[in-house]
Amino acid sequence: MNWRAVLVFLGILLMLGGGFVTYFELKEMIPRQLKGAPLLAVGEKTKSLKDIIFETQKYVVMIETDSGNQGSGFLYNDKGDLITNAHVVSGVRHVRVKTADARELVGEVIGISTEIDVAVVRVPELAGHDSLNLVKYEKASVGDEVLSIGSPLGLHNTVTTGMISGVGRSLLISPYTYNDLYQISTPISHGNSGGPLVDTTTGSVLGINSAGLENSSIGFSIPIVNVLPLIEGWSLEPMTMLPGISLTDGEQTLVEDKQPLDQMASYLVKHFYDAINIGDYVYAYTLLGVDWQESTSYVKFRDSLIHLRNISIDDEHISLTDDEAMVTVVISADERVDGSYKFVKQQITFRVGYDDDQLKLLNSKSKYLQ
Known part of the structure; x- marks a missing residue:
């Protein structure tokens, strides 16, 4: 018997066996490690919740009008366009915008719906700035952890955390019809309207916080994916006429109303x-x-x-x-x-x-x- 040949043959079997073991171990490990986690580039670090909150706050604003409305909005493109709720800016052409770095600017409503509670405000001074990432193609699921940022009762950049507690909800708050809403466990009160609903894992915007049940921790948010085509249409072609506002209204100036x-x-x-x-x-x-x-x-x-x-x-x-x-x-x-x-x-x-x-x-x- 050629013992040298036998030893070579056994060595090859051991190498092949080790290769198969490694393959199956990796096959089991990779899905386990990556499931539910975003892929990271080499050297990239995951962001903490504190990081995500601050990065989001930089692009969230307080919006006020001379008609007494007050709400929130967030920067979503490099044209200086803010997404907000229609009920925050209805009946006016220009609004006051207060940014996270304490600037007080003037914005113009360039798009607003009378049926869906969404609007876009353009602030020229914010053009060219970075903006928030939007979840454009997918919807959130029940159990996803989220945070809301807005200005409830005028308290600028207030943060609340919670989760998606329901999907596909519908509401009718005249004159707006709300369909296919996220139900969230973060309360939405006066001043929160128009602020972003943010995924705590990625920091991307899932929805527009729009309504809440009085004296409860239940809020409702419009999925951004449902209204993005409408929003982007206004950014490309701003409305020249706004519902209920004449052209001469656009020449009126806002009354200065600075915070103390x-x-x-x-x-x-x-x-x-x-x-x-x-x-x-x-x-x-x-x-x-x-x-x-x-x-x-x-x-x-x-x-x-x-x-x-x-x-x-x-x-x-x-x-x-x-x-x-x-x-x-x-x-x-x-x-x-x-x-x-x-x-x-x-x-x-x-x-x-x-x-x-x-x-x-x-x-x-x-x-x-x-």
């Missing part, structure tokens, strides 16, 4: 620290006034904050002059020192005021607290 400076200044400081907490130093840098930016490069700005994490505002005091606010906050944070983190407290005073008609952080001074 102390509220806006407080909001801007909190928004600044939200950006720092998720590591979005580029966006935080845009909240600084021109003089501060000219005296501090972006690299120097980032390096002064990159060693802090888990920042929380423990106390706040605001004093006002005619056109500026001094916002003094006490913050707690974990600070990296010599490769490890320690708990620290700081007192920071921000001077907040208008810079080229935009509310900005003009400068700051800080000190550590014992």
Whole structure:
């Protein structure tokens, strides 16, 4: 017997057997690892819920009208177009838009339905900006986890979380007919209308939050996939005539109705620290006034904050002059020192005021607290 031939033959069998075992192990592993999870590019990191919330908030606005309506909207393309509910902007041609970075702009209604509760508002100053991703081809399912962002009772950029608790719901709230709605466990109250319903896994918009049952945690959202053709049609060809509005109405100017400076200044400081907490130093840098930016490069700005994490505002005091606010906050944070983190407290005073008609952080001074 040729033992050498036998040994070679056995070696080949072992190699083939190992290959089959590896194949079947991989076959079982791959679906198990990827099921229900988005595919990631090499080096790409999954986003936390906190990241998704802040990234969404940047593109959600508060909308107000001179007729007393107040609601929300969100940026969906690079033309500066906002999606909102028709009942938020009905009866007017122009609206006030308040952005996440405390700007107050004017938008024009370029599309509105009298039957489906959806409308589009164009804000020229927002053209060229990034926008939210939309789920264009699929619908959500019962059990999908979602979050809603809007301005209930004027509380800008309020977040609630929940899940899809029903699908295919129908409502009639005159004059609008709502069909094939998502039922959600995030409450929708006055001011939430028009805000986005967001998938907590991907950060993409699933629907337009539109109605809620009074004194309950049940809300309803229009699936974006159902109304996207209508929305995109208005963006391509804006309506020249709006229902119930004459051409001369378009020449009227909005009455200036700015929020109190102390509220806006407080909001801007909190928004600044939200950006720092998720590591979005580029966006935080845009909240600084021109003089501060000219005296501090972006690299120097980032390096002064990159060693802090888990920042929380423990106390706040605001004093006002005619056109500026001094916002003094006490913050707690974990600070990296010599490769490890320690708990620290700081007192920071921000001077907040208008810079080229935009509310900005003009400068700051800080000190550590014992």
